[in-house]
Amino acid sequence: MTPSKNDEEAEVFLDAVLGDHSAGSETENPELAKLIQADSPLLVKQIYSIVESMKSAKEKLMELQQRISSNSVPTSKGVSLLEIKLHGLLSYLTNLSFFILLKLHGQSTSELHPSVERLIEMRVILEKIKPMEVKLKYQIDKVLKAANDASNPSAEKNAQRNVSEFDLQNSGVSDPLQFKPNPLNLVGASTALDKNADQSREDGGVYRPPRIAPVKYSEEPKRRKGDLSASTRESLSKSRLFKDMRDTFDTSRPEQVTSHGTGYGVRELRDSKDEELAKIEEFELSNYQRLSATRDRNKREKAAMRKGGAAGIVDEMENLESDFLQMDALDRAVSFDNQERYGSSGSVLAKRNMRAESFFTGNDEPRKKGKFTDATELVTKVASGAAGKKTAYDKALRKASKPRHRTLGKK
Amino acid sequence: MLDCTLREAAPRTHIHSPRSISAADNAVTIRTRKFLTNRLLNRKQMIVDVLHPGRPNVSHKELGDRLAKLYKSSEECIFTFGFRTAFGGGKSTGFALIYDSLDEAKKVEPKYRLIRHGIGAKGIISSKQRKERKNRAKKFRGTKKAKAATAGKK
Numbered sequence: 001m002t003p004s005k006n007d008e009e010a011e012v013f014l015d016a017v018l019g020d021h022s023a024g025s026e027t028e029n030p031e032l033a034k035l036i037q038a039d040s041p042l043l044v045k046q047i048y049s050i051v052e053s054m055k056s057a058k059e060k061l062m063e064l065q066q067r068i069s070s071n072s073v074p075t076s077k078g079v080s081l082l083e084i085k086l087h088g089l090l091s092y093l094t095n096l097s098f099f100i101l102l103k104l105h106g107q108s109t110s111e112l113h114p115s116v117e118r119l120i121e122m123r124v125i126l127e128k129i130k131p132m133e134v135k136l137k138y139q140i141d142k143v144l145k146a147a148n149d150a151s152n153p154s155a156e157k158n159a160q161r162n163v164s165e166f167d168l169q170n171s172g173v174s175d176p177l178q179f180k181p182n183p184l185n186l187v188g189a190s191t192a193l194d195k196n197a198d199q200s201r202e203d204g205g206v207y208r209p210p211r212i213a214p215v216k217y218s219e220e221p222k223r224r225k226g227d228l229s230a231s232t233r234e235s236l237s238k239s240r241l242f243k244d245m246r247d248t249f250d251t252s253r254p255e256q257v258t259s260h261g262t263g264y265g266v267r268e269l270r271d272s273k274d275e276e277l278a279k280i281e282e283f284e285l286s287n288y289q290r291l292s293a294t295r296d297r298n299k300r301e302k303a304a305m306r307k308g309g310a311a312g313i314v315d316e317m318e319n320l321e322s323d324f325l326q327m328d329a330l331d332r333a334v335s336f337d338n339q340e341r342y343g344s345s346g347s348v349l350a351k352r353n354m355r356a357e358s359f360f361t362g363n364d365e366p367r368k369k370g371k372f373t374d375a376t377e378l379v380t381k382v383a384s385g386a387a388g389k390k391t392a393y394d395k396a397l398r399k400a401s402k403p404r405h406r407t408l409g410k411k
Numbered sequence: 412m413l414d415c416t417l418r419e420a421a422p423r424t425h426i427h428s429p430r431s432i433s434a435a436d437n438a439v440t441i442r443t444r445k446f447l448t449n450r451l452l453n454r455k456q457m458i459v460d461v462l463h464p465g466r467p468n469v470s471h472k473e474l475g476d477r478l479a480k481l482y483k484s485s486e487e488c489i490f491t492f493g494f495r496t497a498f499g500g501g502k503s504t505g506f507a508l509i510y511d512s513l514d515e516a517k518k519v520e521p522k523y524r525l526i527r528h529g530i531g532a533k534g535i536i537s538s539k540q541r542k543e544r545k546n547r548a549k550k551f552r553g554t555k556k557a558k559a560a561t562a563g564k565k
Contacts, residue, residue: 285458
């Protein structure tokens with residue numbers, strides 16, 4: 001259909017439609033007239049497409065009718081659910097076309113016409129069929145597959161693969177109507193089957209394990225002497241003694257003040273007492289039940305009050321022991337670090353001598369003070385990912401890539 | 412200058428009285444949190460925050476009246492309990508239950524809360540009398556115990 005022909009048809013259609021209206025009604029709804037003018041070519045096109053599709057459908061129907069009349073296609077004893085679906089769709093279509101006819105004739109559809117009732121009924125039935133169909137899908141597919149396989153001779157396939165009939169029966173491949181899960185149907189199963197068959201023939205049926213050199217199994221990455229455990233680090237960060245030391249000696253650091261009592265703090269800055277109170281509060285509000293203070297809680301509170309806890313003063317002597325234990329661990333870590341950097345003695349003198357040497361000889365070597373000499377180096381190295389080369393993972397990678405072990409026994 | 416103009420511009424809704432003038436003049440604000448309709452027990456339960464600056468905490472009766480107005484129910488179906496005043500005063504938090512009807516409340520609520528509302532009977536409280544009653548009832552077995560208790564009282 002050429003577009004010009006469409007337009008002609010549209011004009012004809014328009015005249016037919018608009019000519020029916022009297023002059024008065026035309027002036028009444030000019031917008032309606034505009035809408036009709038805009039939509040009419042589209043309508044004509046669609047009508048033509050409907051006609052074409054109907055023609056092709058008719059041809060197919062004739063063919064199908066011939067096949068049914070010649071009894072080449074069985075139409076009974078099929079999947080009854082699908083039959084219902086077919087009939088439902090047909091009924092739906094008929095009723096729908098009747099409904100369209102009603103609308104074309106301009107009859108009002110506010111009262112429920114029996115055809116509309118039918119439509120609703122069919123719609124509900126079709127929607128209910130959908131999940132049932134999904135459940136049946138697997139079985140229907142199996143049946144179709146069985147039908148397909150029956151048409152192709154399966155003996156050929158077996159011969160190609162050198163697989164015995166017995167193996168097939170066991171695996172369930174030969175009986176496609178068997179619904180149990182079949183691991184051989186997984187992708188790559190067929191290739192695995194072939195491999196095993198080949199190997200077994202070569203060795204004469206004896207299993208020979210693959211030859212790989214043994215590697216030592218390590219549960220954890222080995223901890224260095226100078227490392228501090230996570231718990232030590234956490235308690236160090238919280239302990240008051242170290243906070244005070246940091247304040248006095250590490251003057252470059254900005255001063256940290258707890259947000260205790262402001263209501264804005266990070267959750268980790270809450271101490272055990274805050275946590276306890278919060279827990280009690282939560283319980284009370286969610287269970288609509290007030291908890292009375294228990295005897296040991298009261299005792300503890302009284303004791304704390306007596307020690308001056310009302311003003312928030314904490315007895316430092318209580319935590320001193322744990323602080324010193326942590327300090328011991330820290331001291332060990334620091335000394336080990338010093339030994340690594342400044343030689344086996346690891347003393348302060350050695351460090352000073354090294355610095356003096358570099359000063360006098362004018363060596364511009366990067367000092368081993370830290371991993372990086374200054375900020376720019378840090379940024380560039382970290383950005384390029386070079387700083388990560390020293391992690392345990394990278395070391396392991398390097399070790400693995402080096403050719404260390406030979407395979408036992410020569411091939 | 413700036414201060415004066417600001418003060419004049421701000422509208423004054425509540426006049427906060429100093430302690431010498433009666434404390435009841437102060438405004439009381441009620442806010443409810445965690446509102447939940449409990450269909451199993453036929454009630455609405457919520458956490459109530461009462462703001463009462465300048466006066467000690469609010470009585471159960473007044474709270475009941477206020478909540479009845481808020482939630483459009485009668486005061487007899489409203490049970491309040493568990494009010495704790497925050498440190499420093501001015502704010503207290505507690506719980507409130509609003510039943511659909513008084514019958515439901517009588518079925519569900521524990522006895523002490525009904526007694527607070529004036530519904531249930533208290534029974535004998537003094538421990539001496541309770542012990543006497545128990546000793547009288549020790550002489551009998553079964554339903555005769557109840558008869559003995561009442562007879563002994565006379």
